[in-house]
Amino acid sequence: MTIDTAGLEVLERQECLWLLAAAPIGRIVFTDRALPAVQPVNFALHGADIIVRTSSGSKLARATRDAVVAFEVDDYDVCARTGWSVMVVGTGRAVTDPDEVAELERLPLRPWAPGPRSHFIRVETDIITGRRIPGRYVEPDGACG
Template sequence: MKLDQSGLEILSRDECRALLGRATIGRIVFTHQALPAVQPVNYLLSRGDLVVRTSRTSRLATAAADTVVAFEIDEIDTAARTGWSVVVVGQARRATDPREIAALEVLPLDSWAPGTRDTYIVIHPELVTGRRLGNARGSDATP
């Protein structure tokens, strides 16, 4: 087990990917009107990329297309003081190719937010890091 300077266990890229594949809610971090913005989203992992479904007029769709974003998932047990966190940094883009959109539309990704969600933001993970605090391996969501 490899530890960082703070004593947290460093998760391997494979462990991080496994956690990304099991979770359904994350937080996307992007810039909106020159300020950092964080938005919870449901997502899925498809062919190694993160996919988010949103409205074409949402601040996420307008601000997060063709830019670098961060994406984070975690699970924390405050009573046991254990948990893990995975952070992805990568290029986000709006899916525009009709063939790609058709493939994304058949994925089991239904936005929890109300209204029409006809735009897909695809994030290609370039940096993937994760940390675990305590012995959080007993969780169902941990590899």
């Protein structure tokens, strides 16, 4: 087990990909009118690429097109005061090729938000890193039951 300078366990690439694959929701980080922005989305993995559905005119579609973005998933346990996170950095791309769209439409990826969401964004996983707070203990004061 590798520990980083912040005292966190460094997750290996394969574990990062497993955690990413199992996460129902991720957060896509982009730049919106020169300001940092972050938006939760449901997603699917296609190979190691992150696939998000949105509408073609959405802010997310515009802001992630040919832009370097980050994507984050995490989970935590408030009582045990522990958790993990995985971050991907990669380039966002609008999927326009009809064959590729047809392929992505077969993914188990149904938008949660209302309205038509027939536009696919693909984020290539260039960098993937993960961290976990090591160790676990239960709060002695019983605040979490």
